[in-house]
Amino acid sequence: MAATPAQRVAVLSLHTSPLAQPGVGDGGGMNVYVRELTSSLARLGVECTTYTRAWKPGLPEVVDIEPNHRLVHV
Numbered sequence: 017m018a019a020t021p022a023q024r025v026a027v028l029s030l031h032t033s034p035l036a037q038p039g040v041g042d043g044g045g046m047n048v049y050v051r052e053l054t055s056s057l058a059r060l061g062v063e064c065t066t067y068t069r070a071w072k073p074g075l076p077e078v079v080d081i082e083p084n085h086r087l088v089h090v
Contacts, residue, residue: 022063027054029068035079035087051081058085 027050034051054064063084070089079087 023061024063025054025057025065027064027066029066033068033071033087033089034066035081054085055082058082 029047029050032047034047034054050066054066058064058081061084064086066085066087067090068087075089077089079089081087
């Protein structure tokens, strides 16, 4: 019996990073929504990758937020 392939989701967060502090700079409702949505999917076993802009120099290219959920700075 073949293993069931994992579900994968790619999310583009164009406005600001889901890691940005709400109320600071561009941080607000959309980045909170994106983070909560992908975190919920990750807890259900969906492999989630969020792509967002690097908002300052020196950020790591990839951040593991939690199991099944990573963020990629582009």
